[in-house]
Structure formats: C-alpha cells, structure tokens
Amino acid sequence: xxxxxxxxxxxxxxxxxxxxxxxxxYAGTLWRDHGIITLFPDQLREMSGLERQxxxxxAVKHYGKR
Numbered sequence: 776x777x778x779x780x781x782x783x784x785x786x787x788x789x790x791x792x793x794x795x796x797x798x799x800x801y802a803g804t805l806w807r808d809h810g811i812i813t814l815f816p817d818q819l820r821e822m823s824g825l826e827r828q829x830x831x832x833x834a835v836k837h838y839g840k841r
Contacts, residue, residue, distance in 0.1 A: 802813035819827055 799815070802815075805811040805813055814830065819830065822830065
C-alpha cells in the first residue's frame with residue numbers, strides 16, 4: 776500500500792526552484808516582443824550610481840516608493 780500525504784504528492788517530482796537564467800531569458804523576450812522592461816535587484820546593484828538613480832526615480836514616479 777502506498778501512503779499519500781497530500782493531493783499534491785504525485786506532482787512532487789516535477790517541483791523545482793525557478794531557474795534564474797530562464798527568468799532573464801523571458802525578460803529579454805518581453806522587451807523584444809512587447810517593449811516591457813524588467814529589471815532584477817542584482818541588475819540595479821550592478822548599475823553605476825547615476826544610472827541606478829535614474830532607474831529608481833522613474834520607478835518611484837510611476838509606481839510609488841518601495
């Protein structure tokens with residue numbers, strides 16, 4: 776007899792952490808196909824001071840402070 780703990784047990788083998796490279800690839804597709812800009816927190820940290828300030832100011836203007 777097989778013991779099932781939840782109704783999700785059959786799907787346990789297919790569960791995995793998201794792939795960061797996949798997210799970046801999808802972000803590139805969004806930009807090329809739809810003009811949607813997606814930035815990840817580590818990308819902001821890699822930006823120069825003035826560039827980062829400009830991006831953060833635009834985000835605050837359109838979406839409010841974090």
